[in-house]
Amino acid sequence: MKAIFVIAIIILIFIVIFQIARTSEFISTLRGEEKTRKQSNKINAYLLLAFMILGLVAAWYCNKILYPKTLLHIESASEEGKHIDLLLWINIILTGIVFIITHILLFWFAYKYREQDNKKAYYFPHDSRLELLWTTVPAVVLTVLIVFGLKFWFKITGDPPKNALVVEITGKQFAWEVRYPGKDGVLGKKNFKLFNQPAGNNLGVDFEDPESWDDIHVAEMHLPVGRPVKLVINSMDVVHDVGLAAFRMKMDAVPGIPTTMWFTPIHTTEEMRKMTGNPNYLYEISCDQMCGNGHFSMRGIIVVESEADYNAWLAKQTPEYYSLFPDKNPNNKPAVVAPATDSSKTSTPIAAVLPAKP
Amino acid sequence: MSSVVTAPDTTGHVHDAHHDHAHQESFITKYIFSQDHKMISKQFLITGIIWAMIGGLFSVLFRIQLGFPNETFPFLEDILGHWAKGGKISPEFYYALVTMHGTILVFFVLTAGLSGTFSNFLIPLQVGARDMASPMLNMLSYWFFFAASVVMISSLFLQTGPAAGGWTVYPPLSALGDASPGSRMGMDLWLGGMALFIVSSLLGGLNYITTILNMRTKGMSMTRLPLTVWAMLFTAVLGVLTFPVLFSGVLLLLFDRNLGTSFYLSDIVIAGKILPNEGGSAILFQHLFWFLGHPEVYIIILPVMGVVSEILSIYSRKPIFGYLAMVGSLFAICILACLVWAHHMFVTGLNPFVGSIFVLLTLLIAVPSAIKTFNWLTTIWRGNIRFTPASLFAIGFVSMFISGGLTGIFLGNSAIDIHLHDTYFGIAHFHLVMGVAAFFGMFAGVYHWFPKMYGRYMNNTLGYIHFWFTLVGAYCIFWPMHYEGFAGMPRRYYDYQNWESFKMFGGLNEFISIVAIITYAAQLLFVINFFYSIWKGRRVKDTNPWKANTLEWTTPIKPGHGNWVGEIPEVHRWPYDYSKDGHDFIPQTTPIGKDESSH
Numbered sequence: 041m042k043a044i045f046v047i048a049i050i051i052l053i054f055i056v057i058f059q060i061a062r063t064s065e066f067i068s069t070l071r072g073e074e075k076t077r078k079q080s081n082k083i084n085a086y087l088l089l090a091f092m093i094l095g096l097v098a099a100w101y102c103n104k105i106l107y108p109k110t111l112l113h114i115e116s117a118s119e120e121g122k123h124i125d126l127l128l129w130i131n132i133i134l135t136g137i138v139f140i141i142t143h144i145l146l147f148w149f150a151y152k153y154r155e156q157d158n159k160k161a162y163y164f165p166h167d168s169r170l171e172l173l174w175t176t177v178p179a180v181v182l183t184v185l186i187v188f189g190l191k192f193w194f195k196i197t198g199d200p201p202k203n204a205l206v207v208e209i210t211g212k213q214f215a216w217e218v219r220y221p222g223k224d225g226v227l228g229k230k231n232f233k234l235f236n237q238p239a240g241n242n243l244g245v246d247f248e249d250p251e252s253w254d255d256i257h258v259a260e261m262h263l264p265v266g267r268p269v270k271l272v273i274n275s276m277d278v279v280h281d282v283g284l285a286a287f288r289m290k291m292d293a294v295p296g297i298p299t300t301m302w303f304t305p306i307h308t309t310e311e312m313r314k315m316t317g318n319p320n321y322l323y324e325i326s327c328d329q330m331c332g333n334g335h336f337s338m339r340g341i342i343v344v345e346s347e348a349d350y351n352a353w354l355a356k357q358t359p360e361y362y363s364l365f366p367d368k369n370p371n372n373k374p375a376v377v378a379p380a381t382d383s384s385k386t387s388t389p390i391a392a393v394l395p396a397k398p
Numbered sequence: 399m400s401s402v403v404t405a406p407d408t409t410g411h412v413h414d415a416h417h418d419h420a421h422q423e424s425f426i427t428k429y430i431f432s433q434d435h436k437m438i439s440k441q442f443l444i445t446g447i448i449w450a451m452i453g454g455l456f457s458v459l460f461r462i463q464l465g466f467p468n469e470t471f472p473f474l475e476d477i478l479g480h481w482a483k484g485g486k487i488s489p490e491f492y493y494a495l496v497t498m499h500g501t502i503l504v505f506f507v508l509t510a511g512l513s514g515t516f517s518n519f520l521i522p523l524q525v526g527a528r529d530m531a532s533p534m535l536n537m538l539s540y541w542f543f544f545a546a547s548v549v550m551i552s553s554l555f556l557q558t559g560p561a562a563g564g565w566t567v568y569p570p571l572s573a574l575g576d577a578s579p580g581s582r583m584g585m586d587l588w589l590g591g592m593a594l595f596i597v598s599s600l601l602g603g604l605n606y607i608t609t610i611l612n613m614r615t616k617g618m619s620m621t622r623l624p625l626t627v628w629a630m631l632f633t634a635v636l637g638v639l640t641f642p643v644l645f646s647g648v649l650l651l652l653f654d655r656n657l658g659t660s661f662y663l664s665d666i667v668i669a670g671k672i673l674p675n676e677g678g679s680a681i682l683f684q685h686l687f688w689f690l691g692h693p694e695v696y697i698i699i700l701p702v703m704g705v706v707s708e709i710l711s712i713y714s715r716k717p718i719f720g721y722l723a724m725v726g727s728l729f730a731i732c733i734l735a736c737l738v739w740a741h742h743m744f745v746t747g748l749n750p751f752v753g754s755i756f757v758l759l760t761l762l763i764a765v766p767s768a769i770k771t772f773n774w775l776t777t778i779w780r781g782n783i784r785f786t787p788a789s790l791f792a793i794g795f796v797s798m799f800i801s802g803g804l805t806g807i808f809l810g811n812s813a814i815d816i817h818l819h820d821t822y823f824g825i826a827h828f829h830l831v832m833g834v835a836a837f838f839g840m841f842a843g844v845y846h847w848f849p850k851m852y853g854r855y856m857n858n859t860l861g862y863i864h865f866w867f868t869l870v871g872a873y874c875i876f877w878p879m880h881y882e883g884f885a886g887m888p889r890r891y892y893d894y895q896n897w898e899s900f901k902m903f904g905g906l907n908e909f910i911s912i913v914a915i916i917t918y919a920a921q922l923l924f925v926i927n928f929f930y931s932i933w934k935g936r937r938v939k940d941t942n943p944w945k946a947n948t949l950e951w952t953t954p955i956k957p958g959h960g961n962w963v964g965e966i967p968e969v970h971r972w973p974y975d976y977s978k979d980g981h982d983f984i985p986q987t988t989p990i991g992k993d994e995s996s997h
Contacts, residue, residue: 043473050919058926061859065936068858077784084785084862088793095873106881109902124817128884131814135804142800145775150793153714153781161715161977162780170776171723171769178768182761182807189811190754196813197750212667213577232665235672244667277668278571279680281745281820285886285899288817292746294680295570296664299747322898328820328888330564332571332578333489336891 078155085154092147096140111286114315117323117344118303121288123192130188134181200302204268207261209325210243211273211280211293214334216325217243220256222359227272228252232295235276240364243276247361253368257360261325261342263305264350270302280338283328286312292329305344312344423959431541433533434959438540439518440851443844445540445547446511447925453502458918460495463487465911467893467904481559489892490579493562496890497580498554500565501588505595506550508698508836510543513599513637516701516843517606517630519851523950524624526615526967528960531608535601542598546591553587561588564890566691569662569683573654576669586655589648596645599637606634615949617969621725622986624948624973625718628725629704632732633697639736640693647686654678681746688739695832696735699799700728702839703770706792708973709842710774712946713789714781715982717974720773727766734763744812745819753812760810767803771796782977787861791842794869795835801873802831805880820890823883826876834872841868841924848928849943853956854935860927864920871917875910882906947973947985971996 068076107113116125153161208219208227221227228251235244245252263269273282275293282301283290291301313321325340345353362369432438462471463486470485481491518536522529530536553560562580563572567588575582610623610631623631650661654675662683663675711718718724741760744753774796783789805827808814818824841864848856887900894900894907942951949969953961967987975984979994990996 054922054926057863057923058860058930061857061863061927064859065857069936080858080862081785084790085783087866088785088790091869098873099877102878102881106878106906110881110884111899112884121817124813127811127814128808128817131808131811135807139800139804142771142775143797146778146793146796146800149775149778149781150783150785153778153783155782155784159782161782163717163976163978164719164776164780165717165974166720166722171720171773174768174772175765178765182764185807185811186758186761189757189813192813193754193757193811194750196816197753232667233672235667237670277666278574278577279568283820283886283888285817288886290745290816290819294747295666296676297679297681297747318898320898324897324899326886326888326897326899330493330566330568330571330890333493333562335493336489336893337896339897 078157081155085151088147089151092143096143111316114312116286116288117305117307117312118284118287118289119306120196120303123195124288127188127192131185134185200270200300201268204270204302205264206270206272207263208272208274209261209282209293209340210276211282211327211331211338212242212276213278213332214327214338216259216261216282216338216340218258218261218340219243219245219360220258220354220357221251222254222256224251224254226251228255230274232276245360247364253361254359255361256354256357257363258357259340261340262350262353263342263344264347265305265308265344267347268302268304270300273299273301278331279329280327280331281329283326284323284342285326286323290328305342308344308346309342310345431537433529433537435518435522435530435533435536436851436957436959436961438536439515441540442511442514442518442543443851445544446507446515447928449502449506449511449547450921451925453499453507454918454921456495456499456502458915459487460492460499461911461914463492463892465908467895490559490562492892493564493578493890494559494580494584497561497564497567498550501550501561503833504565504694504698505592506543506547508832508840509599509637509694510595512698512836512840513606513630513633513701514540514543514602515840516626516705516847517602517634519847520624520626520950521606521609521630522613523850523953523957523961524627524948524973525610525613526618526949526969527609527613528962528966530605531613532605536605539598539601539605542594542601546594546598549587549594550591553584553591556583556587558582558584560584566684566687567651568687569651569654569680570666570668573651573662574666574668574673575655576671586652589652589655592648593645596641596648599641603634603637603641606630607638610634615966615969618949618986621722622969622972624704625707625721625724625728626701626704629700629702629707629728632728633700636693636700636732636735637697640690640697643686644690647683647690650686651683681743684743684746685739688742689736692739692742693735695828696731698832698836699839700731702795702836702843703728705839705843705846706774706795707777708948709788709792709846710777710796711974711976712846712944713784713786713792714778715784715976716777716781717976717978718773719776719779720769721972721974723769724773727769730766731763734759734766738763738810741810741812741815744815757810757812761807763810764803764807767799771800771803786845787856787858787865788842788846790862790865791838791845794865795838795842797869798830798835798838798872801877802827802829802835806831817886818883820888821883821885822879822887822889825889826879826883829876829879830872834876838868841865844928846944847950848931848935849938849955850950850953852932852935853938854931855938855943856931856935857927860923864923864927867920867923868917871913871920874913875917878906878910942985945983947975947983949986952985952987 116122206221210217229246229249230244231246232244234241234246273291273293275295280293282293287303289301289303291299309323313319323342327335327338472485474482475485481488558579561584562578571577572581572585610627653659654661654663660675660678662680663678666673707718707724738756738760740748740756809818809827845856845861882903938955941955952967954963969986970989971986973986978984
């Protein structure tokens, strides 16, 4: 009943608008088309001017409300991300100036040069100097942007520092899996054909390879603050993307083609909570490449903590090899089946979207 | 009957066959299997409008989910059945909507609906030809498009739904039925539909190029062509060069899906099953896709640039500023368009050096774009501007093109793209610069050439209301999205509420959704106006209602098949002699006076 009512009202509104429009056409025929045309010309010219002024005010107001929500006022949480922020600001300022100037010109010209009886348009087909001007000025500005951009691009995509921590992250529908290389600093070999869910080998790790024996497999990434980290990125199924908005980093996870990305976290999760004023703040890994129905829920978490906390956390983790084959564990301790159990330090709620380890 | 219209002699002998010809035409040959370029153009336009309503409606539906993720709307279940159980759109359907919205608007509306309409309508009329070089291929072009439409529409009615992997259909998601329900039959129909679509586009494009190069009337040198025709020439060239590459990409994907090949597949475990494919590259598809996909956005925007150049000049009563620079910048854009595709792939693990080349080439496009923008501004400077819905939409186009174009400078710079890639910043960018801007140009064109198409005017008041709602609405929808992008908010999410980093934009999403619904409703005013005016609009009494110089206004008010009753007129000057030497306008057919300098 309510739906019918709503539909009736909407149809009514359309009919009213339509009738007004039709009537205005009759009136214009009665009053003389030329006169009506001149009047509507004037109204539209003023409206264009009003749109420009109100539009610029609205843009300012929009900025006032939304800018704090973007968290751009808090510096990037990674050292390398600061370059991106700087470049972003250079772009915002330069394009902002161009945007305002061109829009003022566009709407001011439209208003100023509206049709008037006593005026004639000026025959002005070309002017080489003007055209040269707006070929060279954009070209120079763009050169500056390209130089800055490429300088930062090569820095960010260049080789990571030697002391970088290596962590592997693998995307699959719809979760992230994290693997640490363990004491030897080398990740054990993988082969997707070794994937065996019932046996708990979800990443296809080659356990014949001794380098895999100390590798740690967890669902939540922990990183020490201030130390560069190199992520080795894989996918088990479709194309995913490791999106780290707070660090200003992003890299696709492509099945069969491992990719890498490195950055240096400079703020711990706790510090970010203070800076954002949000006690629940978390570094989140968002999947930024459409990967299926659960794409929007493919959420991972990174905990950035002090070196000491990180080492303490790491020491508590049991290598996956020993979890899967407890009899091989020289310490002969009872195996910990679920690796990512230590959340006492960070009080991080483990997201419901993360899969339970088998 | 094709012999009647394939007499494209520019020598100018009397061609009046269409008089008696009109009597021979049956309903079917006149309205359905017509070979008249004007009728084919109307077929493209009306099919495009229907597609635009469907594609727009899809965006309204997914905006309902984005704006009101916690509410249920029982009427949705009444309409959509199991796609919206309990009045809430399911994720599967949400992704199907997003995918089909993109596919429909990019290809079916803004490529076929736009080029199909204006290239078909304007090329013969403005170059002075009786019809296209091959009216038969032209008719086939529409019917291949129609077949593509039927295939694409039918995918909406599958149990597993239409394609749902995004309009870019990246494999392996699109290659494996187990990866997404939309990648089952829906994806095969998507690929089949696109293959037919590409055939249609090529038939059209070859025809446009041939007609422009070979069938210009006497005196119509290339430098006397209106900018609309130049723009359509470059558009057609781009399409002919790049659509076949997409075709190869589509074909290989069909093989991977149905014949067990591994072009795009390697190292995959899906739904607990280890696939045998090895050695393929998912990135290969992205190269093939974007080799068309990027020129595609210029295939959308170039014709509109031509239309807007023409309209701004006519309604300002001034020549277009810098004609040669306008043609040159179209040419530069056309070349660069083919050399920048990998800027969509900066974060795929692309070699950083290759990336840097693409940064350079991408940002170069800003130069011809800036030339065009400033030339448009100079065109209206010191003009005597008449505000009709057509000229208002043309001015709106320039505004949208600037707003959306400037953000392209952010995204083309690979370092910034790392942060902004696949966020709402990208959505805001391309919707403004090629979505809204292209629609504005298309509206401008329809309002302007409607009298030539149907011999009647569209209602001005409705046009004004339509313009103001659309202008304000488009900015309210897309401007705030830049901020969501700055925060890194990813595209194509069904729900943001579980994300600590993005959930603060819930209120904004609701606002955007409400504005989107209102703006969509405002488009219905255009549709009503369009169809009402075809039959009931005010009649055109003057052959040249806008006092324009180009050749289409030298034809009868409702030209028959063959366009001109007598000889095809001879052209003596460029089409932009407005306000020259005290004359308001001087049509192209007027010989140059003794003391007059040609522009």
